[in-house]
Amino acid sequence: MRIPAISFLCLLYSGYVVSNEQHTEEARQSLKNYGLSHCMLKPFNEKSALEKDIGLTAGAFSFMGKGMHTILQNEDTLQVLHDPYKETTDYILTAYNQTSSNSKHLSQKMVFYGCLEVYNSVAFDRFIKTQDRFISN
Template sequence: MYRRIIALLCLPGSLHAFAGEEHTEQSRQNLKNYGLSHCILAPFKEQSALEKDIGLSAGAYSFMGKGLHTVVQNEDTLQVVHDPYKETENYVLAAYDQTSSASQHSNRKVVFYACLEVYNSHAFDSFIRTQDAYISE
C-alpha cells in the first residue's frame, strides 16, 4: 500500500517533467520549421503564390505566431539583445551557402534539396539546442 502512495506522490512530478520535455521538443521543432521556411524563401526573389505561402508559414512559426522562443530585449532601450529567430535565419542561410546540391538536370543549386540537407543535419539540431535557454515557459 505504501508503494502505491509513494508512486502516486511521484506521479505529478513525472508528468510535469514529461510536459516540460514535450514543450522543449515542440519549441525546437517550431524553430527548425521556421529555419526551413526561411531557407527555402531566401534564394527566390520573384513573387509567386508558393513564395507567399512559404512566407506565411515562416510567420506562423515566428515569435508572433506559434513560436515558443523569447526574443530578449534590453528593458531600458528595447534594443534586441538576442533573437533566436534571427540567429536561426542566419544559421540556415550560412549552412545553405555551404551545401552542395547540384542536379544532373540543372546547373543551379536545387533549393529545396539543399534546405532539406540543412534541416536534417545533426549540425542544425545542435544549433537549435543552443537556443533552448530562450524557450518561453
C-alpha cells in the same frame, strides 16, 4: 488501497518532466520549421503564390505567430540582445550556402534539396538545442 505520499509526489513530478520535455521538443521543432521556411524563401527573386504561402508559414512559426521562443531585449532601451529567430535564419542560410545541392542535370542549386539537407543535419539539431534557454513556458 492508499498510495504513499512520496509515491504520489514522484508520480506528479514525472508527469511534469514528461510535459516539460514535450514542450521543449515542440519548441525545437517549431524553430526548425521557421528556419526551413526562411531557407526556402531566400533564393527566390520572383513573387509567386508559393513564395507568399512559405512567407506566411514562416510568420506562423515566428515570435509573433505561434513561436515558442522569447526574444531577449534590454528592458530600458528595447535593444534586442538575442533573437533565436534571427539566429536560426542566419544559421540556416549560411549552412545552405555551404551545401552542394546542384543537380547533375542543371547548373543551378536545388533550393528545396539544399534546405532539406541542412534541416535534417545533426549540426542544425545541435544549433537548435543551443536556443533552448530562450524557450518560453
